[in-house]
Amino acid sequence: MINIAVGRAAAALNQMVEGEEIELSVPELCFIDRADVVSRLARDAGEAPTVAIKQGFSGLITGNILLIFPENRSLDLVRQIIGDVASAEEMTELEQEALVEVGNILLNACLGSLANMLGRPIESTLPVFMQGGINMLLSASGRPSGMEREDLIMFIHVSFKMAEHKLSGYLACVMDIDSATAFREAIDSYVYKVVGA
Numbered sequence: 001m002i003n004i005a006v007g008r009a010a011a012a013l014n015q016m017v018e019g020e021e022i023e024l025s026v027p028e029l030c031f032i033d034r035a036d037v038v039s040r041l042a043r044d045a046g047e048a049p050t051v052a053i054k055q056g057f058s059g060l061i062t063g064n065i066l067l068i069f070p071e072n073r074s075l076d077l078v079r080q081i082i083g084d085v086a087s088a089e090e091m092t093e094l095e096q097e098a099l100v101e102v103g104n105i106l107l108n109a110c111l112g113s114l115a116n117m118l119g120r121p122i123e124s125t126l127p128v129f130m131q132g133g134i135n136m137l138l139s140a141s142g143r144p145s146g147m148e149r150e151d152l153i154m155f156i157h158v159s160f161k162m163a164e165h166k167l168s169g170y171l172a173c174v175m176d177i178d179s180a181t182a183f184r185e186a187i188d189s190y191v192y193k194v195v196g197a
Contacts, residue, residue, distance in 0.1 A: 001113065001114060001117055001187070001190075002027045002029055002110065002114075002156060003026055003027055004113055004117070005109050005110040005112075005113035005114065006024050006027055006106075006109070006110070006158060007024070008109045008113060009024065009105055009106045009109035009110070010022060010023065010024040012105045012109065013102065013105060013106070016101075016102070016105075022160060022161070023160075023161045024158050024159070024160060024161075025158055025159040025161070027156045027157065027158050027171070028156070028157040028158075029154065029155070029156050030154075030155050031152055031153070031154055031155070031180065032152075032153055032155055033152060033153065034153055034174075036153075037134075037153050037155055037172060038134050040155070041068065041134040041170065042133075042134050049071040049131065049132060049133065050068055050069065050070055050071055050131075050132070050133065050134055050137060051068070051069050051070075051071045051099060051129065051130065051131050052066045052067060052068045052069070052129075052130045052131075052137045053066065053067040053099055053100055053102070053103025053104070053107065053127045053128070053129060053130070054066045054127065054128050054130055055103070055104075055107045055108075055111075055124050055125055055126070055127040055128075056124065056125040057111055057122050057123065057124045057125070058122070058123050059115070059120060059121045059122040059123050060115070060118065060120035060121070060122055060179075060182060060183065060186055061122065061175050061179040061180075061182060061183045062175065062176070062179050063173060063174045063175035063176065063179055064173075064174045065107050065110065065111065065171065065172070065173045065174070066130075066137065066170075066171070066172045066173075066174070067102070067103040067106055067107060067169060067170070067171055068134075068137065068169060068170040068171075068172060069099070069169045069170075071131065078094065078095045078098040078099065096129045099129060100127050100128070100129050103127045104127045106171070107124070107127060107171075108124065110171065111124050117190060118186045118187070118189075118190055119190075120186055152175060152176065152177055152180045153172055153173065153174050153175075154172075154173035154174075154175065154180070154183075155170070155171075155172055155173075156170065156171035156172070156173065157170055157171075158170070158171060
């Protein structure tokens with residue numbers, strides 16, 4: 001299901017990047033706790049700062065979904081989208097706007113596709129730009145109202161590949177245990193309808 005969502009997002013991203021195709025790898029998905037996510041991302045990113053686009057969601061499941069990039073590589077993607085049309089001073093603001101738009105496309109594709117396939121409404125907030133270390137980004141992902149139990153993170157790793165650059169990004173979906181249980185039950189119902197077993 002995530003693969004279908006990411007495929008739709010890749011098609012939209014390819015339209016944004018003139019002259020160079022972006023390929024998204026098959027997503028790797030697992031359910032792990034916050035500490036394991038911090039450890040895994042910190043191992044990959046080291047001490048390098050990261051940027052993230054965060055979008056809240058509610059409905060069938062409640063939580064936040066984040067698109068996370070290494071800060072030093074995110075500019076490669078931005079330049080592919082807007083070119084070298086801005087000064088160094090202007091690039092910071094344009095970079096944030098472009099990354100928010102990329103995040104908006106990817107995150108809405110994932111949430112929208114899940115909602116359509118599961119036949120359940122999922123409402124989302126406007127995406128916001130965040131910057132800092134991995135632990136800070138996940139802590140700042142917040143705990144929406146009503147999320148009182150320990151968080152479970154649906155962690156999705158996706159590689160973004162361009163002809164001349166390689167940019168790795170992550171999707172992290174933060175939800176509470178009750179939402180994770182409702183999500184698994186909805187997937188079970190979906191599978192039952194599709195395979196009839």
